[in-house]
Amino acid sequence: MxxxxxxxxxxxxxxxxxxxxxxxxxxxxxxxxxxxxxxxxxxxxxxxxxxxxxxxxxxxxxxIPARLIGTKEGSGGKMEFLLLKRIDTQHWETLVKPGKKAKIGARFEFGEGLLKAEVTEIKEEGNRIVKFEFDGIFEEILDKLGEMPLPPYITEKLVxxxxxxxxxxxxxxxxxxxxxxxxxxxxxxxxxxxxxxxxxxxxxxxxxxxxxxxxxxxxxxxxxxxxxxxxxxxxxxxxxxxxxxxxxxxxxxxxxxxxxxxxxxxxxxxxxxxxxxxxxxxxxxxxxxxxxxxxxxxxxxxxxxxxxxxxxxxxxxxxxxxxxxxxxxxxxxxxxxxxxx
CATH class of the missing domain: 3.40.1780.10 (QueA-like)
Structure with missing residues (x-):
């Protein structure tokens, strides 16, 4: 068809x-x-x-509030991470925008350093494997820093x-x-x-x-x-x-x-x-x-x-x-x- x-x-x-x-x-x-x-x-x-x-x-x-807004270490450039798939306690497959700034080894921080991340692998389709660094419970940190990843066709914020x-x-x-x-x-x-x-x-x-x-x-x-x-x-x-x-x-x-x-x-x-x-x-x-x-x-x-x-x-x-x-x-x-x- x-x-x-x-x-x-x-x-x-x-x-x-x-x-x-x-x-x-x-x-x-x-x-x-x-x-x-x-x-x-x-x-x-x-x-x-x-x-x-x-x-x-x-x-x-x-x-989960899977949308994280962070900055790149060094340049301070704004970055968006969408958590797609959990691999283990620290590693996630993510969609990163802008992707060209997320090369292997690039580091990022969220919430003034409450959460940090490093790109460890780039998948064939462009998704990034990211290792997160944090103290405490990841889910609690995500709940504090993350946003709901609404579909791209919804432009209004949730009440x-x-x-x-x-x-x-x-x-x-x-x-x-x-x-x-x-x-x-x-x-x-x-x-x-x-x-x-x-x-x-x-x-x-x-x-x-x-x-x-x-x-x-x-x-x-x-x-x-x-x-x-x-x-x-x-x-x-x-x-x-x-x-x-x-x-x-x-x-x-x-x-x-x-x-x-x-x-x-x-x-x-x-x-x-x-x-x-x-x-x-x-x-x-x-x-x-x-x-x-x-x-x-x-x-x-x-x-x-x-x-x-x-x-x-x-x-x-x-x-x-x-x-x-x-x-x-x-x-x-x-x-x-x-x-x-």
Whole structure:
């Protein structure tokens, strides 16, 4: 398939710059994956479309304040570091701007020396491996000095850092939020459970590679970034039990989806597992375990819209996106939601 097959015109004003005032009162588009029929609801209405015996699978990763602004030792030049992947207690893979000033051996400091860093390696794609030097606990220092790494298309600053966290976020490690989960409130989740729907959690630490554009015309030539995931036995057992009893496995977000489809065998069964996923899902892919998907509206020509298209088919999804633009749905991280069922 060609990259242009996933392009559409998106007016800039439809890119949401801030979250809904109430998480569960954003708009919700329902898309029937078989016939392409579209309906318009409010997100909290989703409970009406979940059945007893279904299972919601959510990603409980927590975004770390992964954006650090520092200065280069010697010149004092301003530098921006984005933490992408933790290697060990001191070493991180990072994206550094401006990169030309971050040669091997270059040293930097943050917060008047509270945190220091040295570039130890330059990766093939230009990312830097950095060794951090500090006294105390790195996470506490990062919480003091770091900023939330909002996607490049969000230009407004957050009033409250928690706006970019799900209410069930638990395990630190993401450079970006699993944004489909931002619409849930604790109260809505309680009501969903009371209806007889299981809610389970896995962890996938989202990297900034999720925003990396596809640059090849033939999408099959695109190489996906890798992300670390954890699935525990309790979650796996509930998912398998749901399938055995005829319930639906409903994935909340593309990150949960990629994790589930990485772990599942050909019979749709999952097990306790930890690892890295580079799975690239696009039309033609046959889902093994995920039956339905809750997601946001994604960038044109992104791997995310390709994954969504595989859940139904390209024409139905692109038609739904045309409707979303016409009806002025809000797009991307802080935007409205879609339920493909």
């Amino acid at each position: 060609q990259l242009k097959d996933f392009d559409f015109d998106l007016p800039k004003e439809l890119i949401a710059q801030h979250p809904s005032e109430k998480r569960d009162e954003c708009r919700l588009m329902l898309l029937d994956k078989d016939n392409g029929q579209v309906e318009h609801k409010v997100f909290k209405d989703i409970i009406d479309y979940l059945n007893p015996g279904d299972c919601l699978v959510m990603n409980d990763t927590r975004v 409250d850092k928690e706006q970019y966290q799900t209410v069930y976020s638990k395990h630190d490690g993401s450079a970006a939020a699993p944004t489909a989960g931002l619409h849930f409130t604790s109260e809505l989740l309680d009501k969903i459970r009371e209806k007889g729907v299981s809610t389970v959690f896995l962890t996938l630490h989202v990297g900034l590679g999720t925003f990396r554009p596809v640059k090849v015309e033939n999408i099959e030539e695109h190489h996906m970034h890798s992300e670390f995931y954890i699935m525990n036995k309790e979650t796996a057992d509930i998912i398998n039990g749901t399938k055995e009893k005829g319930g639906r496995v409903i994935s909340v977000g593309t990150t949960s989806t990629r994790t589930l489809e990485t772990i599942a065998d050909e019979n749709g069964r999952v097990g306790e597992k930890t690892g890295w996923t580079e799975i690239f899902i696009y039309p033609g892919y046959k889902y093994k375990v995920v039956d339905a998907l809750i997601t946001n509206f994604h960038l044109p020509e992104s791997t995310l819209i390709m994954l969504v298209s595989a859940m139904s088919d390209r024409d139905k999804v692109m038609n739904a996106y045309e409707v979303a633009v016409k009806e002025k749905y809000r797009f991307f991280s802080f935007g409205d939601a879609m339920f493909i069922r």
